Amino acid sequence: MTRADIITETLEAVAEAVGDPTQQVYARLFEAHPEFEQLFIMDIDxxxxxxxxxxxxxxxxxxxxxxxxxxxxxxxxxADHEGYGVEPTDFPLFFTAMRDVFRESLGAGWTPDMDREWAALLSELYGLAKEDA
Ligand code: HEM
Structure with missing residues (x-):
């Protein structure tokens, strides 16, 4: 399986396990970084x-x-998020919150392939977040 297959498989398995993971991802982000929650105060809906x-x-x-x-x-x-008060080094933490929730949602269904490919992908996304816009 390619990396894209493994990531797609993860997202499909998460949808099957928990449906829409939006609530869990933000709960995880705010649990790890409570200071971000107030940034979304205007996001009523x-x-x-x-x-x-x-x-x-x-x-x-x-x-x-x-x-x-x-x-x-x-x-x-x-770069846009600097205008919202999000430090450049904090920006990719959202990808980590996503991976953590997906891993938790799948429990025993989280495979070694998923673990490896998500770790590699996160590391590359962190690298991209350091590049010039
Ligand atoms: C810890 C990391 C992050 C924090 C704290 C954060 C925070 C925010 C906040 C506060 C807003 C609303 C800004 C406003 O309307 O005034 C926002 C909007 C947005 N963020 Fe993030 N962000 C993070 C990471 C990311 C990442 C990784 C992506 C995608 C690669 C992203 C994509 C977006 C988009 C597309 C919007 C605009 C949504 C819309 O208005 O429809 N953010 N973010």
Missing amino acids: GGVRGSMLQQALDCVMDHADGGALAPVLVPAAR
């Missing part, structure tokens, strides 16, 4: 949180597939 997770998932899928979107989008979004 959760629309911003939903779009943000969607874009982060697009970056994950694109990068797993060796696409051209993530290398452009990640540095650009990291």
Whole structure:
């Protein structure tokens, strides 16, 4: 299986296990970094949180597939987020919160292949987040 297959398999298994993981991902982010919760105070209907997770998932899928979107989008979004008060080094923590929730959601269904490919992908996304926008 390719990396893209393994990442797709993860996302499908998560959808089957817990449905939409949006609540869990933000709960995890705010548990690990309570200071981020107040940044979303204006997001009454959760629309911003939903779009943000969607874009982060697009970056994950694109990068797993060796696409051209993530290398452009990640540095650009990291630069935009400085305007929201998110430190550049904090920006990729959202990808870690996603992986942690997916791993927890799958329990024994989280495979060694998933563990390896998500670790590699996170490390590359952290690298992209350091690049110039
Ligand atoms: C710990 C990391 C992060 C924090 C604390 C954070 C925080 C925020 C906040 C506060 C907003 C709302 C800004 C506003 O409307 O005033 C926002 C919007 C957004 N974020 Fe993040 N962000 C993080 C990581 C990411 C990542 C990794 C991505 C995608 C690669 C991303 C994509 C987006 C997008 C697309 C929006 C706009 C959503 C919309 O308005 O529809 N964010 N983020």
